[in-house]
Amino acid sequence: MTTTTDAIPKGARELCTPTVEEAKRLAETVERVAEKTRLAAARFPETRDVVLGGSFAKGTWLPGEADIDIFVKLSPDIDEARFEEVGLKVGLEATKGYPRGKKYAQHPYTEARVEGVVVNIVPCYDVQAGQWKSAADRSPFHVELVKTRLSEAQKLDVRLLKKFMKGVGVYGAEIEKEGFSGYACEVLVLEHGSFVDVLKHFIHLKAVAPDRLLTLPDPVDERRDLAKAISNEIVARLVLAARAYLKRPTLQFFLGKTGKKRPNLQAHVIGITFTHRESSEDILWGELKRTMKHLSGHIKRAGFALARTAIASDDRRESAFLILPEVRELSAIEKRLGPSVVMEREANEFLAKNSKRAKLVWVGEAGQLQILQNRDEVRLSDFLRRMVRGEIAKMGGSPTISRAIAKNGKVIEGRPLLRAAKRKGWLSAGLNDIVSDTLGTSPG
Amino acid sequence: MTTTTDAIPKGARELCTPTVEEAKRLAETVERVAEKTRLAAARFPETRDVVLGGSFAKGTWLPGEADIDIFVKLSPDIDEARFEEVGLKVGLEATKGYPRGKKYAQHPYTEARVEGVVVNIVPCYDVQAGQWKSAADRSPFHVELVKTRLSEAQKLDVRLLKKFMKGVGVYGAEIEKEGFSGYACEVLVLEHGSFVDVLKHFIHLKAVAPDRLLTLPDPVDERRDLAKAISNEIVARLVLAARAYLKRPTLQFFLGKTGKKRPNLQAHVIGITFTHRESSEDILWGELKRTMKHLSGHIKRAGFALARTAIASDDRRESAFLILPEVRELSAIEKRLGPSVVMEREANEFLAKNSKRAKLVWVGEAGQLQILQNRDEVRLSDFLRRMVRGEIAKMGGSPTISRAIAKNGKVIEGRPLLRAAKRKGWLSAGLNDIVSDTLGTSPG
Known part of the structure; x- marks a missing residue:
């Protein structure tokens, strides 16, 4: 493979550099909320400090996509109940007058929308490195690391890497995606030097174990593997995208580039669509993935070979399992x-x-x-219809999802599936995904 | 399972008992040839004795199916060349005037047809038990064992067992059948006491090893396993036939009883018919079996699941591989x-x-x-046609058979196959076999 020099295509740097105006506006917003947070914090003797975090504070945010985190450091001597109570009270007080709500990570925190920007006010314990008491305790150390160890030029490299990862579909730490987090991008640039060096590393990546392609220790806590939540598929897709990019680096990689779409195959896809109750995206996607895995196992054991499966969801009340079968009809x-x-x-x-x-x-x-x-059932669609009518409840996936499917699931394929996808963007996106090549697999 | 008493159905004993006339006529023939053999042997100083063997000498022959063996015992001091020379010379001299020829086992011997009866004149070494020098050396010991250890009643039991085994298709030590030999029947009755006791033993048979259902040590040479050349399939069929017989013992088991025939399945069978050069049945069937095994492996690796295969042959110049596929068409x-x-x-x-x-x-x-x-080839018949057109020569079966198929093999199925079977008894028999249940698998 011939790889081009470190050239970044024309326009990419501009694309990844926020304007002075945006930076100024964000700085004002941050200062305003931070000041309010400090005042609110001062009312509680357990608060020790208020520090800024998120991609804005680190200087690694992409235009229009800044995260603003405000960490409220609390005494490590208080118990969890008090930790949560003080954290939420400070958050609510500091964001009074803005649309806001309670969100959950390991602990609850406050999320507010301030002048068009999402601001998180997150409690953490004021601990020494390594003495972690809550998941958020490492974050101020991450901020410090990025601010002091990355040069301004490298911060641009982080932004290029993030934009590239978004463009090729491997960015995002949520369970739906199982991709790279912003902090993982920062650590990669820190480790390899530049955006292009990160890609060069990936094109020659070696697996770290037979079932694991990547490991990425957190410099702030070497026992923590930042790649643990990144799927092998995502790593493999980055490897292929990096090879394709280094062969021919174009701006399109930063703007959204996908593999070749094969619309003819859509006629082969069988879908199970269903509605379900709302829950957080993490919980929903965890349940959808677990259920799809069980369903695939059942389908395979019944003798139908599967080529590829996908999950689509509007992330609220509607989802679908999509199946591209290799064998859709068994012998009689x-x-x-x-x-x-x-x-x-x-x-x-x-x-x-x-x-x-x-x-x-x-x-x-x-x-x-x-x-x-x-044979009782020759066609995969008949098998799936029987599953949906009741068997699915017994198969060991998520009870919530299985019950929802048993209640209102529909097996659709062919024209009815394409018509449904025309009405529903999320279904259409899933249907496109399952019949698209992985970027970087086409010749040339 | 309820098993009936030791009842032998009416007519079975008669069916298995030669007439006095037949016995007398055979005795005269044997005496005539034995006398000539003794005279011929006397001309060679290396000959030690002439002894009678075969089912006639043992009293275990079925009406119309007597074997007559005449063993010429030779000095263990002579070399193989002289052993063969003297053996053949004695055989030819003794059968002068009758149609006769040279046959091959481990060593050549003389086979002649004397007054409608096949007589074998077989050389062996005059050794003590255990000092075997040629495969035939054990035979006089077998004769002695059966003559002295089996009562007259038990000899009838041996004949019933042979007739039963013939009737249910598990008798015959040739490689085509891989079934029970006459001597194996004698040893079984000797071991278990009677015909019915042998069957009772088989209905509760335990496997001797994970891949081996039966072992049957030769009482004359315990290291020799008489079941070694008997296939597991044959043993299993005897087990099922024995269970069916003991449940409802009818004369039909002795006359020829097969499992239910399923003529509808004939339409599913695909055949490869071909002609080849003549050779001994043992060699031909060895080659046919080996080639069918390789062919089955190739078919399975190509993704086509096979239900059952069979080989049919006229034992001379025409043979066919028959295939009952589970999957005859793969996904596109x-x-x-x-x-x-x-x-x-x-x-x-x-x-x-x-x-x-x-x-x-x-x-x-x-x-x-x-x-x-x-997929290149969706239909099994297309795959087989390509195999026959040339690939078969590379697949590692018998070169003789593979070359014959590559030269003149034809893939036929459906009506053409049924028409061919109407003209050819051996093909029709194979086609019946492959669509017939195993005896003893039907309820009731």
Whole structure:
């Protein structure tokens, strides 16, 4: 493979550099909320400090996509209940007058929209490095690391890397995506030097274990692996995208570049659509993934080979499982293996149970009973319809999702599926995904 | 399972008992040839004795099916060349005036037809038990064992057992059948006491090893396993037939009883018919079996599941492989797995080679490349036609048979196959076999 020099395509740097105006406006907003937070914090003797975080504070935000985090550092001596109470009270007080609400990570925190910008007010314990008491305690150390160890030029590299990752669809730490976080991008640039060096690292990536492509220790806590929540598929897609980019670096990679779409295959896709109750995206996607995994297992055990599966969701009340089958119709007869004839009781039971129905009963070379019988369900769509009508509830996926499917799930394929996708953007996106090549797999 | 008493159905004993006239006529023939053999043997100083063997000498022959063996015992001091020379010279001299020829086992011997009866004149070494020098040396010991240890009643039991085994299709030590020999029947009755006791033993048979249902040590040489050449399938069929017989013992089991025939399935059978050069049945069947095994492996690896296969032959110049497929048509698209993307060279090669042709290229959860492509051959009959046109020669079966198939093999199915079977008894028999249940698998 020939790789081009460190060239960044014309326009990419501009695309990834916020304007002076944006920076100034954000700085004013941050200062305003930070000041209010400090005042609110001062009312509680347990507060120790208020520090700024998020991509804005670190100087690694992309235009229009700044995160503003305000960390309220609390005494490590207080218990969890008090920790949460003080954290939320400070957050609410500081964002009074703005649309705001309670969000949940390991602990609850306050999210508010201030002058068009999302601001998070997050409590953490004021601890020494390594003495972590809550998940947020590392964050001020992350901020410090990025601010002091990355040069201004490298911060641009982080922004290029983030934009590139977004463009090729591997950015985002939520469970739906299982992709790279902003902090992972910062650590990668810190480790490899520049945007292009990060990509160069990935094109020659070596797997760290037979079932694990990537490991990425947190410099602030070496025992923590930042790649733990990144799927192998995402890493593999970054590898392929990096190879394609270094071969021919174009601005399109930063703007949104996907693999070739194969619309002809849409006619092969079978979907199960259903509505369900709302929950947080993390919980919803966890349940959807778990259920899809069980469903795939059932489909395969029934003899239908699957090519590819996908999940689509509006992230609120509607979702769909999409299946691109390799085999959508099985042979009308099936062979079943019984016990060896010398297992007398089992053999007699097998014969009593099956020989009436069988189309042929014989013994194989090993002395095992074998039968040919008519298959109950030849078509995958029939199998899925039966699953949806009730079997799905017993199959061991998420009870919430299984119950929702048993209640209102529909198996659709062909034109009805395409028509539904025309009305629903999220379904259309899923349908496009499942029939699209992975970026970087096409020749040239 | 309820088993009836030791009842032998009416007519079975008569069926298995030669007439006094037959016995007398055979005795005269044997005496005539034995006398000539003794005279011929006397001309060679290396001959020690002439002894009678075969089912006639043992009193275990079925009406019209007597074997007459005359063993010429030779000095253990002579070499193999002289052993064969003297053996053949004695045989030819003793059968002068009758149609006769040379046959091969471990050593050549003389076979002649004397007054409608086949007589074998077989050389062996005059050794003590255990000092075996040729395969035939044990035979006089077998004769002695049966003559002295089996009562007259038990000899009838041996004949009943042989007739039963013939009737249910498990008798015959030739490689085509891989069934029970006459001597195996004698040893079984000796061991278990009677015909019915042998069957009772088989209905509760326990496997001797995970891949071996039966062992049957030769009482004359315990290291020799008489069951070694008996296939598990044959043993299993005897087990099922014994269970069916003991449940309802009818004369039909002795006259020829097979499992239910399923003529509807004949339409599913695909055959490869071909002609080949003549050879001994043992060699021919060995080659046919080996080739069918390789062919089955190739078919399965191509993705077509097989239900059952059979070989049919006229034992001279025409044979056929018969295949009852479970899957006769695969999906039009197939999925193929490539290397992990981190195996850089292999991944690049895989993509360069496949992505043009692919209908879809993506990475799976494990980071492995995957493609969907159009399948070359969807129908099993097309696959077989391509095999027959040349691939078969490379597949590693018997070169003689593979070359014969490549030269004149034909893939036929449906009506043409049924028409061919109408003209050819051996093909019709094979076609019946492959669509017939194993005896004893039907309820009641």
